[in-house]
Amino acid sequence: MTDVVLGMPVFGQLELVRQALSALDAHTPVGVELIVIDDCGPQRLDDRSVAQCLPSGRAWRLLRHDANRGFVGSVNHLFDLAGQRDVVVVNSDVTVLPGWFQALAAAASGERVASASSMADNGGILSVPALAEQLTAAQLEDLRNQLETAAPIPVAVAHCTWFSRGALAAIGGFDERFSPGYGEEVDWSLRAGQAGFIHRAALGSFVRHAGSASFGAHRELFTLQRRHEMLLLLRYRRRWFAIRRFARDPHTELARGKARIARYIGTVTSGSKPLTD
Numbered sequence: 206m207t208d209v210v211l212g213m214p215v216f217g218q219l220e221l222v223r224q225a226l227s228a229l230d231a232h233t234p235v236g237v238e239l240i241v242i243d244d245c246g247p248q249r250l251d252d253r254s255v256a257q258c259l260p261s262g263r264a265w266r267l268l269r270h271d272a273n274r275g276f277v278g279s280v281n282h283l284f285d286l287a288g289q290r291d292v293v294v295v296n297s298d299v300t301v302l303p304g305w306f307q308a309l310a311a312a313a314s315g316e317r318v319a320s321a322s323s324m325a326d327n328g329g330i331l332s333v334p335a336l337a338e339q340l341t342a343a344q345l346e347d348l349r350n351q352l353e354t355a356a357p358i359p360v361a362v363a364h365c366t367w368f369s370r371g372a373l374a375a376i377g378g379f380d381e382r383f384s385p386g387y388g389e390e391v392d393w394s395l396r397a398g399q400a401g402f403i404h405r406a407a408l409g410s411f412v413r414h415a416g417s418a419s420f421g422a423h424r425e426l427f428t429l430q431r432r433h434e435m436l437l438l439l440r441y442r443r444r445w446f447a448i449r450r451f452a453r454d455p456h457t458e459l460a461r462g463k464a465r466i467a468r469y470i471g472t473v474t475s476g477s478k479p480l481t482d
Contacts, residue, residue, distance in 0.1 A: 275385025
């Protein structure tokens with residue numbers, strides 16, 4: 206496949222990185238190129254360690270920043286490197302599950318789709334029960350067959366997200382004011398919405414997400430979140446509160462999809478046959 210590229214920014218946490226890379230290689234079509242960016246973290250990644258995680262033979266590149274650019278700067282670098290291709294950004298603390306890519310691609314299809322985001326055990330408004338420990342590959346596929354392909358969401362959730370080249374060409378990449386990270390995908394999504402694009406949750410694309418592995422201690426993350434939330438509030442006050450209301454609304458297509466996923470998992474863990482209502 207030449208119309209999309211995988212990108213993974215890395216900042217230390219190499220055990221998580223190796224796990225993430227191995228899962229990507231195992232569960233992603235081999236024709237999809239992978240670009241890994243080592244953002245000058247406390248432990249550095251090298252070609253040999255990456256190659257050991259990618260036995261499929263896919264094309265891949267490792268780029269090493271000489272100075273830390275943060276998550277925002279690293280993803281913008283990926284957007285530039287991708288050329289005219291779409292970009293799937295996978296966080297280095299994400300473990301993709303079987304079928305994740307095909308389901309994400311299906312949700313991302315459409316001329317005015319700016320982004321599609323995967324469901325995760327730790328994924329903000331896209332959080333669903335811990336799938337990896339509970340469902341086999343066959344059960345994941347069975348569940349997918351009972352779900353809609355996608356549900357509309359107001360903004361991307363960037364633990365594992367497909368960004369369309371059409372939207373990137375129209376509005377550019379992330380705003381560097383959100384460096385090193387947090388809130389950048391919300392700002393990008395709202396700018397894409399102003400340009401007439403939409404965002405989707407890929408209901409059948411499932412990943413595990415450790416969460417916040419690249420942002421240091423809890424206190425540092427909390428300060429970063431508050432600062433960037435204030436910036437979003439100043440820029441998009443009305444839409445910011447609309448996003449909060451969306452997250453609490455039990456009647457959205459997303460909420461109905463998540464409820465169906467939870468019911469399916471509940472029947473599997475209880476030993477009952479999953480319902481197909």
